[in-house]
Amino acid sequence: MSLIEIKDLKVHYPIRSGFWNRVTNQVKAVDGINFSIEAGETYGLVGESGSGKSTTGKSVVGLEKVTSGSIFYKGIDITKTNARHNVKYNQNVQMIFQDSLSSLNPRKRVLDIIAEPLRNFQHLSAEDEKIRVLQLLDTVGLNPDSLYKYPHQFSGGQRQRIGIARAVATNPELIIADEPVSALDLSVQAQVLNFMKKIQREFGISYLFISHDLGVVRHMCKNIAIMNKGRLVEVGTREDIYEHPMHIYTKRLLAAIPEVDVLHRKERKQQRQEIEKIYQEQAAQYYDKDGLAYPLVQVSPTHFVALPQEKLADKL
Ligand SMILES: Nc1ncnc2c1ncn2[C@@H]1O[C@H](COP(=O)(O)OP(=O)(O)OP(=O)(O)O)[C@@H](O)[C@H]1O
Numbered sequence: 001m002s003l004i005e006i007k008d009l010k011v012h013y014p015i016r017s018g019f020w021n022r023v024t025n026q027v028k029a030v031d032g033i034n035f036s037i038e039a040g041e042t043y044g045l046v047g048e049s050g051s052g053k054s055t056t057g058k059s060v061v062g063l064e065k066v067t068s069g070s071i072f073y074k075g076i077d078i079t080k081t082n083a084r085h086n087v088k089y090n091q092n093v094q095m096i097f098q099d100s101l102s103s104l105n106p107r108k109r110v111l112d113i114i115a116e117p118l119r120n121f122q123h124l125s126a127e128d129e130k131i132r133v134l135q136l137l138d139t140v141g142l143n144p145d146s147l148y149k150y151p152h153q154f155s156g157g158q159r160q161r162i163g164i165a166r167a168v169a170t171n172p173e174l175i176i177a178d179e180p181v182s183a184l185d186l187s188v189q190a191q192v193l194n195f196m197k198k199i200q201r202e203f204g205i206s207y208l209f210i211s212h213d214l215g216v217v218r219h220m221c222k223n224i225a226i227m228n229k230g231r232l233v234e235v236g237t238r239e240d241i242y243e244h245p246m247h248i249y250t251k252r253l254l255a256a257i258p259e260v261d262v263l264h265r266k267e268r269k270q271q272r273q274e275i276e277k278i279y280q281e282q283a284a285q286y287y288d289k290d291g292l293a294y295p296l297v298q299v300s301p302t303h304f305v306a307l308p309q310e311k312l313a314d315k316l
Pocket residue numbers: 013014027028029047048049050051052053054055056212
């Protein structure tokens with residue numbers, strides 16, 4: 001049984017307008033997606049800004065109301081259980097955010113920030129709580145004197161570590177990591193990603209790793225879902241996505257990975273232009289009449305792509 005199984009998840013936001021503030025339309029931020037996360041794995045959810053990744057992550061952690069569909073946690077649909085039964089789930093599923101400065105309360109000291117989930121779920125004595133927070137600071141490689149400092153007194157990378165310490169405080173099974181390194185310099189990105197892998201090995205944590213950057217995801221994830229306008233356009237293993245991409249949207253994201261090697265920059269630029277040309281000429285084949293992705297079709301035991309059956313033959 002998967003740790004998390006998402007079935008036909010939809011999150012639609014109402015759009016209100018007019019004098020009576022009536023609902024006149026809706027934003028289909030997440031529009032019927034399916035995927036599952038196994039214990040101990042890092043599952044990648046990738047797409048451009050506005051594709052619905054954060055809404056998916058927030059609905060898994062319970063911060064967003066689900067319109068329809070199910071989120072099974074070890075076989076139990078948490079969208080159907082009441083808050084009291086969700087206590088264990090809330091403890092076991094935590095989130096780290098992209099912007100550590102705004103996600104950490106600027107008026108609270110590190111001790112109180114990291115202790116917050118402990119106070120919600122574990123009710124330790126003040127002394128035991130301090131010992132636990134000091135252990136967590138040590139785990140994330142921060143000095144004990146960080147305890148009484150405020151978030152603005154740290155660098156971006158250090159603040160992200162505070163966010164990670166808070167997320168792992170309750171020994172969660174799953175962490176939703178929403179663009180955890182996008183706001184950091186390249187060198188600090190690598191440090192934080194390696195660190196996330198290290199605590200995954202130590203604590204057996206699973207991640208839902210949300211990112212717009214397929215370059216970063218390659219370093220972290222074995223299985224990846226590509227999201228576009230609320231739907232999944234391609235799902236597969238790292239090899240399926242990077243070596244045999246089939247959807248034009250995936251190919252565009254791959255072409256957008258920045259080339260660090262100066263010798264290959266020209267080649268990459270050319271590749272990007274070619275993909276863009278194909279996209280302009282052929283995009284209609286990849287989307288329905290409303291410009292939305294088709295349902296996913298299985299093309300190998302691990303690889304799924306959103307193409308109509310009749311068009312699949314010439315893409316294979
Ligand atoms: N609370 C809300 N009310 C109305 N629309 C919303 C709300 N939150 C998100 N949206 C819309 O839902 C869509 C998906 O947003 P979401 O933040 O999930 O995308 P994303 O892929 O995470 O993008 P980003 O990486 O920029 O955060 C967008 O069109 C966004 O404007």
